[in-house]
Amino acid sequence: MSPFPAKYGYRRSVRAQGVLTIWLSYQPPFHWPSLLGFLTARCIGGIETVANGVYTRTxxxxxxxxLVQVRAGRGHHLILTVRGLPPAALPGLVAKVRxxxxxxxxxxEVEAQLGRDPLMARLIAARPGLRVPQGWDGFEQAMRTVLGQQISVAGAMTLAGRLVARYGQALSLPLHVPDTGLTHVFPQPTAIVEQDLSGLGMPRSRAATLSTVARAVLDEPQLLQPGADLDQCLRRLCQLRGIGPWSAQYLALRQLGAADALPLGDVALVKALRLLEGQDxxxxxxxQAWSPWRAYAAQHLWASLS
Incomplete structure (x- = not known):
């Protein structure tokens, strides 16, 4: 095993039969069950799965x-296992998984401030260390967000699975794992930008939005880069046909890493709040009391429904 300086946030083992194992450190607490449950509900068939406490994706x-796998480790670490990774891509993978x-x-720090609100204090006590998981990359998260407009999470994942099966590239044979059902990688923007996606079982307007967003990502590769200027990004997203405030704020929360983003029109958030504090x-x-950590507040409200 080769130790790395603490600033890198990981250490790794030597390669064994093409498998690399990396230990990723974090600041406790960390509510792993909630994060794993979030991912489980949103697995897209063909590219990712959760089984026996392990998240696996292509x-x-x-x-x-x-092939990437993440599981809880001893101490304050997650264990990342990867197959087929070019050595030069390791720093990028570690940064992405982190x-x-x-x-x-x-x-x-987050919970000390957010917990000043009595409701949030209760939710934090139930799930200390709850994190706001981020999208794997901008294009994939944008497709997930559009597919999730006005339908259930399960319905959106069904549509996403169809998108992957039809337009995703087949997983290269050395990595094919029959028992997991992992068969593809997520489609690239070029694979769908000119396609009529309404045949996947969605309204034509939503299919058109998928193509519009794919074109925007191709034209502006930095559009959904984490850390991008939030106000500018929100304005640009809302200029895209089919992208309104809910979708823009959700992408800010889930992809741009905006800690104070909040999709106010989210039906599940409204439901969770009213279940906890009454119909009024x-x-x-x-x-307003949850700023500047409203994304964490949203994650707590969503988690409370489970």
Whole structure:
């Protein structure tokens, strides 16, 4: 095993039969069951799965297909296992996984401020260290967001599975794992931008939005980069046909890493708040007390429904 300086947030083992294992550190607490439950409900058939406490997905890194697995480890670590990774792509993969699993979060700071609100204090006590998981990449998260407009999570994942099966590239044979059902990588924007996606079982307007967003990502590769200017990004997203405030705020929360983003029109958030505080509770009013951590408040409200 080769230790890395603490600033990198990981250490790794030597390769064994093409498998690389990396230990990723984080600041406790970390409510792993909630994060894993979130991912379980949103697995897209063909590219990702959760089984026996392990999240597994396919990806393209360094121009090659790779298989990524993440599970809880001892101490304050997650264990990342990857197959097929080009050595030069390791730093990028580590940075991506740390972002997806929110390993750079400072939960003590967040919860100290957010917990001043009595409702949030109750929710934090139930799930200390709850993280706001991020999208794997901008294009995939944008497609997930559009597919999830006005339908259930399960319905959106069904549509996403069809999208993958029809337009995703087949997983390269050395990585094919029959028992997991992992068969593809997520489609690239070029694979769907000119396609009529309404045949997948969605309204033509939503299919058109998928193509519009794919074109926007191709034309503006930095559009959904984490850390992008939030106000500018929100304005640009809302200029796209089919993208309204809910979708823009959800992408800000889930992809841009905006800690204070909040999709006010989210039906599940409204439902969760009213279950907790009564039918007269108003999300817009209550959320003022949760700034600048409204994305964490939203994650707690969503988690409360489970």
């Amino acid at each position: 990806a393209v890194l360094g121009g090659r297909h790779v 972002r997806v699993f929110a390993l750079n979060a400072q939960p003590v 509770a108003q999300l817009a009013d209550r959320s």
